[in-house]
Amino acid sequence: MAKTNSGNFFEDYEIGQVLEHAVPRTVGPGERALYHALYPERHALYSSDQFARASGLPESPLDDLAAFHVVFGKSVPDISLNARANLGYAEGRWLKPVFAGDTLRAQSEVIGLKQNSNGKTGVVWVRTKGINQRDETVIDFVRWVMVKKRDEDAPAPSTVVPNLKNALEPADLTIPSGLDFSDYDFGQAGERHRLSDYAIGEVIDHVDGVTVEEAEHMMATRLWQNTAKVHFDATQREDGKRLIYGGHVISMARALSFNGLANAQIIAGLNAGAHANPCFAGDTIRAWSEVLDTAETSAPGVGAIRLRLVATKDGSVGELKDEDGRYLPGILLDLDYWALIPL
Numbered sequence: 001m002a003k004t005n006s007g008n009f010f011e012d013y014e015i016g017q018v019l020e021h022a023v024p025r026t027v028g029p030g031e032r033a034l035y036h037a038l039y040p041e042r043h044a045l046y047s048s049d050q051f052a053r054a055s056g057l058p059e060s061p062l063d064d065l066a067a068f069h070v071v072f073g074k075s076v077p078d079i080s081l082n083a084r085a086n087l088g089y090a091e092g093r094w095l096k097p098v099f100a101g102d103t104l105r106a107q108s109e110v111i112g113l114k115q116n117s118n119g120k121t122g123v124v125w126v127r128t129k130g131i132n133q134r135d136e137t138v139i140d141f142v143r144w145v146m147v148k149k150r151d152e153d154a155p156a157p158s159t160v161v162p163n164l165k166n167a168l169e170p171a172d173l174t175i176p177s178g179l180d181f182s183d184y185d186f187g188q189a190g191e192r193h194r195l196s197d198y199a200i201g202e203v204i205d206h207v208d209g210v211t212v213e214e215a216e217h218m219m220a221t222r223l224w225q226n227t228a229k230v231h232f233d234a235t236q237r238e239d240g241k242r243l244i245y246g247g248h249v250i251s252m253a254r255a256l257s258f259n260g261l262a263n264a265q266i267i268a269g270l271n272a273g274a275h276a277n278p279c280f281a282g283d284t285i286r287a288w289s290e291v292l293d294t295a296e297t298s299a300p301g302v303g304a305i306r307l308r309l310v311a312t313k314d315g316s317v318g319e320l321k322d323e324d325g326r327y328l329p330g331i332l333l334d335l336d337y338w339a340l341i342p343l
Contacts, residue, residue, distance in 0.1 A: 007081030009150035010115065010122035015160050017110040019126075021074040023225070024105040027062055027098060031223070035066045038220050038248075039255035040210065044189045045265040051188055055265075056178035061097035064267040065251045067104070068092075071130030071139055072247060073224035074106035079126055080228050084146045085275065086246050087123065090164040092141035092270025092337075095174045096132070103133040112144065115156035121146050125162050141270055167271040170295035170304050173338055174268065181301035181342040184263075191262035194342045195294055195303035202291045204260040205317045209286040210252055212244055212279060221245045244279040249333050253287040253311035261289060261339075264305055269338035271306070276327035276334055283313040285332065290318075292336065296343065303343040309335040 035041060041063060044051045052060040061067075080086060098104065112125030124147050130139040142164060186192045221231045229236045230243040237243065250273075257264070279285070293306035310320060314330030321327055327334070 005077065008078060008147070009082055010124065010147045011149055011151065011154040011157075013110050013113060013124050014157065015110055015113060019075075019078045019108045019110075021078055021106040021108065023074065024103050025070055025074070025225070026101065026103040027070060028100045031066055031070070032062055032100070034223055035063050035251075038216055038223075039251045040208070040258070041251075041255040042190065042258050043262065043265055048188070051185065054183065054185065056180035057097065057176060059099060061099050064094050065247070065254060067094070067098040067130065067139060068141070069224040069247050069251070070104050071106045071128060073226040074104070075108050075126070075128050076226045076228050079108060079124065080145045080147065082148045083228055083230065084121055084148060085243075087144050087146055087275065089270055089273035090142045091168065092139070093168070093172065093174060094139050094266070094268055096136055096138040097176050098132070098138055104130050104138065106130055111142070112160050112162040113157045114159045114161055116146070119149070119152050121148050122156070123147075165271075167306070167336065168269040168338060170297065170338070172269065173297070173304060175297055175299045175302060175340065176266065179266075179299050179302055179340070181299075184301060184342040186263070189263050190258070193263055195305060196343065198291045198294065198305060200291050200293060203318050204289045204291075206256045206259045206287045206289065208256050208259055209284045209315070210256065211284040212248070212252070212281055214242070214281040217244050217248055217281065220248050241280050244281065244283075246275040246279075246333070249275070249279050249285060249311050250335060252285045253309050253333055253335070256285070256287040257289055257309060261307070264307065264339035264341045266340040267337055268304065268340050271336040271338065273333070273335045274327070276331040277329060279313065279332050283332070285311050285313065286315050287311050288317045297340070301343050303341050304338050305341050306336070306338050309333070309337065
C-alpha cells in the first residue's frame with residue numbers, strides 16, 4: 001500500500017464532504033517578522049504593541065492576511081494539491097484576531113462541484129474555517145479551485161454551484177472586541193486620512209511597485225506550508241513556469257496600498273476575489289484601489305470602508321476589463337474587501 005499522498009483529484013470530492021486538514025500550527029512573532037520581510041507591510045496596528053493597546057487590543061495581532069495564509073496553507077494538501085488554478089473567493093470573514101501563541105487548524109466543507117466542458121478538470125467550491133486552540137473560529141471563507149481529474153473518463157458529478165453573497169453587509173462584519181479608534185494617533189499611523197476623507201468612486205493610485213522574484217515567492221509559499229505543485233514544480237505547466245501563489249500577490253498589493261490607505265488598518269471581510277491572470281517571477285506588481293462603499297460601525301471611532309484592490313503587471317490605473325467584460329491581460333488581481341478605519 002502506497003505510503004505517499006498524491007492528493008485529491010476532482011472525482012474524489014462530493015457535496016457535503018468535510019475535510020479535517022492536518023498539522024495544526026502555533027504562530028509566533030517569527031511569522032510576523034517574516035511577513036513584514038516579504039512584503040512592504042507598514043500598517044501600525046500590526047507593527048506596534050503600543051499602537052494596538054491604544055486602539056483597545058491587548059497586543060499587536062498577526063496580520064490578517066498572514067492568518068489567512070496559514071489557514072489557506074493547511075487546506076492545500078486536501079483541496080488544491082492537484083489544482084490548475086485557484087479561481088476566486090467570497091464570503092470571507094475575520095472573526096477574531098490571532099495573537100502570538102495561538103494554534104491554528106483548518107477544516108473545509110465541499111459546497112459545490114462542476115466539471116469543465118473539456119472533461120479534464122472541474123471546479124470545486126469549499127468553505128474553509130480556521131480554528132484556534134479554544135475551538136473558536138477565527139476566520140472563514142469560500143474559495144473555488146480548478147482541479148485536475150485523475151481519470152478523464154470518470155463520470156461527472158451532478159453540478160452544484162453554491163449561491164454566494166455578492167458582498168457582505170456592514171452588519172456581517174465582526175469588530176474585534178475592545179477596538180476603539182476614539183484617540184487614534186494619525187501621526188504614528190503615517191497618514192491623516194480618515195473615513196470621511198474618502199468618496200465613493202474615488203480611485204487611488206498607490207504609486208509604488210515591487211518586482212517579484214523566485215526566491216521570495218518560494219520562501220513565502222513554504223512559510224505558509226502551501227504544497228500546491230504548480231508553485232514548485234515547473235513541469236506541472238505546459239509553459240515550464242512556476243506559478244506565483246495568488247496569496248503572494250494579494251499580500252503584496254495590500255502592502256502597497258499603505259500609500260494612500262495607511263489607516264485602513266484591519267481587514268474584516270472579503271466580498272469577492274479573482275486571480276485574473278497568472279503572475280510569474282519577473283513581473284512588477286503595482287496596485288490601485290477604488291472606494292466602493294463606506295459605513296459606520298457600533299465600535300467607538302471605527303468606520304468601515306469597502307475597497308476594490310487591483311494588482312497589475314502593466315502599471316495601468318483605473319482600467320479593469322475590456323468591452324466584452326474580460327479582464328485586461330495586465331490585471332493580476334481583483335479583490336473586493338471591507339476594512340476598518342477611523343471615522
